[in-house]
Amino acid sequence: xxxxxxxxxxxxxxxxxxxxxxxxxxxxxxxxxxxxxxxxxxxxxxxxxxxxxxxxxxxxxxxxxxxxxxxxxxxxxxxxxxxxxxxxxxxxxxxxxxxxxxxxxxxxxxxxxxxxxxxxxxxxxxxxxxxxxxxxxxxxxxxxxxxxxxxxxxxxxxxxxxxxxxxxxxxxxxxxxxxxxxxxxxxxxxxxxxxxxxxxxxxxxxxxxxxxxxxxxxxxxxxxxxxxxxxxxxxxxxxxxxxxxxxxxxxxxxxxxxxxxxxxxxxxxxxxxxxxxxxxxxxxxxxxxxxxxxxxxxxxxxxxxxxxxxxxxxxxxxxxxxxxxxxxxxxxxxxxxxxxxxxxxxxxxxxxxxxxxxxxxxxxxxxx
Amino acid sequence: xxxxxxxxxxxxxxxxxxxxxxxxxxxxxxxxxxxxxxxxxxxxxxxxxxxxxxxxxxxxxxxxxxxxxxxxxxxxxxxxxxxxxxxxxxxxxxxxxxxxxxxxxxxxxxxxxxxxxxxxxxxxxxxxxxxxxxxxxxxxxxxxxxxxxxxxxxxxxxxxxxxxxxxxxxxxxxxxxxxxxxxxxxxxxxxxxxxxxxxxxxxxxxxxxxxxxxxxxxxxxxxxxxxxxxxxxxxxxxxxxxxxxxxxxxxxxxxxxxxxxxxxxxxxxxxxxxxxxxxxxxxxxxxxxxxxxxxxxxxxxxxxxxxxxxxxxxxxxxx
Ligand SMILES: Cc1ncc(C[n+]2csc(CCOP(=O)(O)OP(=O)(O)O)c2C)c(N)n1
Ligand SMILES: Cc1ncc(C[n+]2csc(CCOP(=O)(O)OP(=O)(O)O)c2C)c(N)n1
Ligand SMILES: [Mg+2]
Ligand SMILES: [Mg+2]
Numbered sequence: 292x293x294x295x296x297x298x299x300x301x302x303x304x305x306x307x308x309x310x311x312x313x314x315x316x317x318x319x320x321x322x323x324x325x326x327x328x329x330x331x332x333x334x335x336x337x338x339x340x341x342x343x344x345x346x347x348x349x350x351x352x353x354x355x356x357x358x359x360x361x362x363x364x365x366x367x368x369x370x371x372x373x374x375x376x377x378x379x380x381x382x383x384x385x386x387x388x389x390x391x392x393x394x395x396x397x398x399x400x401x402x403x404x405x406x407x408x409x410x411x412x413x414x415x416x417x418x419x420x421x422x423x424x425x426x427x428x429x430x431x432x433x434x435x436x437x438x439x440x441x442x443x444x445x446x447x448x449x450x451x452x453x454x455x456x457x458x459x460x461x462x463x464x465x466x467x468x469x470x471x472x473x474x475x476x477x478x479x480x481x482x483x484x485x486x487x488x489x490x491x492x493x494x495x496x497x498x499x500x501x502x503x504x505x506x507x508x509x510x511x512x513x514x515x516x517x518x519x520x521x522x523x524x525x526x527x528x529x530x531x532x533x534x535x536x537x538x539x540x541x542x543x544x545x546x547x548x549x550x551x552x553x554x555x556x557x558x559x560x561x562x563x564x565x566x567x568x569x570x571x572x573x574x575x576x577x578x579x580x581x582x583x584x585x586x587x588x589x590x591x592x593x594x595x596x597x598x599x600x601x602x603x604x605x606x607x608x609x610x611x612x613x614x615x616x617x618x619x620x621x622x623x624x625x626x627x628x629x630x631x632x633x634x635x636x637x638x639x640x641x642x643x644x645x646x647x648x649x650x651x652x653x654x655x656x657x658x659x
Numbered sequence: 660x661x662x663x664x665x666x667x668x669x670x671x672x673x674x675x676x677x678x679x680x681x682x683x684x685x686x687x688x689x690x691x692x693x694x695x696x697x698x699x700x701x702x703x704x705x706x707x708x709x710x711x712x713x714x715x716x717x718x719x720x721x722x723x724x725x726x727x728x729x730x731x732x733x734x735x736x737x738x739x740x741x742x743x744x745x746x747x748x749x750x751x752x753x754x755x756x757x758x759x760x761x762x763x764x765x766x767x768x769x770x771x772x773x774x775x776x777x778x779x780x781x782x783x784x785x786x787x788x789x790x791x792x793x794x795x796x797x798x799x800x801x802x803x804x805x806x807x808x809x810x811x812x813x814x815x816x817x818x819x820x821x822x823x824x825x826x827x828x829x830x831x832x833x834x835x836x837x838x839x840x841x842x843x844x845x846x847x848x849x850x851x852x853x854x855x856x857x858x859x860x861x862x863x864x865x866x867x868x869x870x871x872x873x874x875x876x877x878x879x880x881x882x883x884x885x886x887x888x889x890x891x892x893x894x895x896x897x898x899x900x901x902x903x904x905x906x907x908x909x910x911x912x913x914x915x916x917x918x919x920x921x922x923x924x925x926x927x928x929x930x931x932x933x934x935x936x937x938x939x940x941x942x943x944x945x946x947x948x949x950x951x952x953x954x955x956x957x958x959x960x961x962x963x964x965x966x967x968x969x970x971x972x973x974x975x976x977x978x
Contacts, residue, residue: 459817461810468808471846497820497888498858507813507853509846 307516338388362550365576369523381451397609406623427460437475456487471508476534489562505542517545518576700728702899705924707732709872719798721778726771747964779815786824805836820857825883838910851893866894
């Protein structure tokens with residue numbers, strides 16, 4: 292008898308609590324204190340508005356390219372809200388909302404995307420790592436942090452974020468394998484936004500879900516509606532509790548959608564249809580959550596407006612602070628430092644080009 | 660699936676050829692005639708044999724650092740292999756590559772590989788070429804339990820599945836990556852489970868049963884040739900020798916080794932064939948004598964061949 296059927300011990304479940312049309316599965320509704328619900332709502336709105344403002348700043352040449360989060364606010368915030376401030380967050384490059392929740396100053400986010408290394412500096416009291424550009428590299432860092440926490444018995448949990456595309460990387464495999472072998476307190480949050488730049492999920496992998504990839508490591512994997520902040524929070528809380536209790540890592544797949552471009556240097560109309568975007572726009576996490584809070588009486592129309600005004604003002608002030616810091620720091624040329632003792636010719640050229648461009652822009656704005 | 664008597668005898672012969680070749684290597688390595696590192700395949704013969712018996716010369720394989728068995732099963736020339744191990748100019752790599760660089764592209768042997776997990780992407784490349792050209796060739800990737808934890812392996816399995824490439828991933832789970840037992844390098848009990856991550860079929864087979872290996876691989880190869888994509892086959896087996904020749908094996912106990920030696924794949928097939936009357940003691944002696952002569956000739960060829968000249972050392976390194 293050559294074949295032995297394998298019993299797979301990590302079944303994959305799907306969780307959705309607050310539906311697209313606002314209907315609620317009462318039985319599954321997590322118990323979340325009012326102030327936490329309000330904070331979630333406020334940060335979602337702040338994240339959305341900051342994203343919009345950053346797009347303007349980029350188009351005006353006031354910051355460099357960045358990765359918009361529009362549509363993914365619930366996936367990020369539902370996950371980080373389950374953490375304690377003493378836990379680690381290890382982001383990739385599309386986690387502005389998560390960074391805001393964790394207290395990364397808005398001006399740091401702007402500085403980073405403005406080309407200033409200073410924006411990536413972790414404030415002393417913070418445990419949120421800077422942006423990681425090499426896809427999937429950060430997963431290994433989160434395993435290391437989790438492993439250290441386990442070794443030192445600090446009770447800390449490390450949560451890391453990555454996209455659907457990242458699951459095809461070797462680093463993903465090595466990170467999940469090590470986390471499962473060493474039972475590190477790591478929570479792997481995959482924001483499956485359906486696209487890796489122009490590569491659709493169907494070309495990324497043949498598996499029906501990304502959550503099932505956890506099976507390869509004997510790790511629990513769960514798939515949630517990533518535009519349903521209640522579902523993300525409920526699943527993340529379970530994962531964080533397991534990690535803290537010494538029960539090892541979890542893989543959390545949040546099914547969501549990137550409503551905007553991959554980065555400001557991308558034109559998504561080249562590879563996806565308007566119909567697809569429109570379909571997902573109806574699943575927008577913010578109106579759904581707002582309706583839920585209004586119905587619960589936690590939010591009022593008046594508070595909605597107050598909050599939008601507050602967010603707009605906070606962003607305006609942060610932009611002012613960013614501009615003032617830029618003035619002090621000068622042109623962002625330090626990005627060329629600290630890598631080579633002598634800059635190679637190609638980088639020297641790039642440095643000169645950037646310098647010339649920035650000077651020309653200054654002249655232009657002066658003329659105007 | 661019923662195997663013809665000829666096929667069974669052929670597989671038996673191949674297993675014995677591998678065992679005897681490796682035994683010679685063991686002997687000459689100990690005598691100081693083989694430089695560098697050698698990783699022997701003794702105990703795992705059924706995996707390479709059962710797998711390659713399904714393939715034709717047109718199909719591809721990628722091998723590993725423990726590659727002699729794969730090469731022999733795919734038809735590699737014993738003389739040129741032995742000469743290569745001896746570091747002689749008549750060897751597969753003109754004596755400059757050694758055990759871990761032997762390749763024979765005409766036979767579809769895309770090379771032994773010193774990089775653990777290096778074979779998957781190469782097998783995918785060969786399979787993509789076959790798919791693109793519309794041939795019915797398949798590529799088999801042999802890899803170890805240790806290699807299954809490498810990022811390259813997961814990238815290869817994911818891509819092969821996403822693109823429905825005609826690849827068969829044949830895992831040789833011999834329980835260890837050097838001194839590291841699988842229970843310390845992965846949390847899953849069966850590497851075949853990993854197929855679930857890529858929505859491809861995954862099966863576990865007794866890697867010491869050459870017929871079981873043959874049958875599982877035959878099904879996977881059919882699937883690949885039909886254009887239905889890759890499969891993962893985990894063959895549970897064991898290496899009798901140390902990780903490399905000279906390994907003191909302090910990490911495993913003798914009882915474990917003995918229990919696996921009792922499951923000797925060659926002995927098992929021999930007994931089965933004798934019982935069924937497919938093999939006789941006379942015929943067995945004939946097979947073994949012929950192999951002994953083949954090996955004597957290979958060793959003589961290696962010993963008598965010249966060493967490469969020192970000034971040739973940098974030739975053939977870059978295209
Ligand atoms: C190792 C590596 N390869 C390629 C890139 C270029 N790149 C940047 S983002 C990206 C796609 C990532 O897709 P996904 O993981 O789905 O994240 P998303 O951008 O959708 O949030 C690629 C290929 C990179 N930054 N790092
Ligand atoms: C990329 C890489 N890392 C490490 C090594 C060192 N190394 C050689 S063999 C080996 C273990 C391989 O184990 P496995 O894949 O189970 O094959 P086996 O030796 O058991 O046949 C290691 C770690 C290597 N050759 N390549
Ligand atoms: Mg994506
Ligand atoms: Mg091994």
